[in-house]
Ligand SMILES: Nc1ncnc2c1ncn2[C@@H]1O[C@H](COP(=O)(O)OP(=O)(O)O)[C@@H](O)[C@H]1O
């Protein structure tokens with residue numbers, strides 16, 4: 657009884673999220689910490705908590721910098737607009753142009769926050785034996801539709817055999833491949849040679865590998881190093897969450913591996929290794 661009460665107090669000290677929305681998350685975190693304590697003792701619990709806090713702080717700091725980076729030009733735009741409205745001499749066309757810039761900057765902020773929200777989602781995973789042809793076909797068709805709307809014209813060829821299956825969470829894997837195929841098609845921006853993006857797959861014993869290969873701009877060694885980092889983007893409208901989310905889905909959620917090989921000016925190959933069965 658007393659132990660339970662002590663634990664309850666300890667828990668409350670561990671993690672307290674004030675919003676009622678956060679209550680469920682708080683319970684989840686605390687129960688994970690309880691499990692860790694049961695296995696690794698109080699020191700284990702404290703160490704995991706510190707590491708988790710450090711990670712959380714890093715994310716918050718990074719986000720702060722990214723939001724500030726977007727807020728500064730937004731504030732500039734507003735300043736110019738209100739000056740223009742007040743002085744009565746700024747031509748209407750100029751005001752309209754400034755309004756468009758303002759809208760674009762707000763959209764960028766919104767996209768960043770919504771990609772970040774999607775990245776932090778932790779859905780309950782549902783594993784089942786799934787056809788990887790279906791997964792990659794669905795991802796390809798999502799990217800084709802999005803590209804059609806944006807006027808990006810790059811072919812996507814899915815060559816994955818119908819026989820390839822693995823125990824995966826279908827929706828999450830579709831999301832990962834959508835991000836990878838989307839990046840592959842975006843790598844052709846400004847290039848006239850547009851060999852199609854190829855999605856292929858092979859099986860090797862208990863594992864299988866799916867590849868997304870493009871002949872787009874490729875990456876320098878430095879860019880390749882930065883690409884998997886949150887907020888790292890080389891695109892005007894990019895947010896830098898696509899690749900990190902794909903890595904998280906493949907490596908943390910499916911215990912697989914994602915490898916990137918790239919040559920600047922030649923293209924990129926993303927290789928995703930998956931277990932055929934998740935095991936215990
Ligand atoms: N297939 C690719 N070819 C070339 N560069 C890529 C490829 N995939 C990812 N990258 C690089 O990695 C960066 C991060 O990708 P991502 O996390 O999806 O963010 P975003 O697409 O929003 O920029 C991209 O901006 C790009 O520079």
Ligand SMILES: [Mg+2]
Nearest residue numbers: 835839898899
């Ligand atoms: Mg992307």
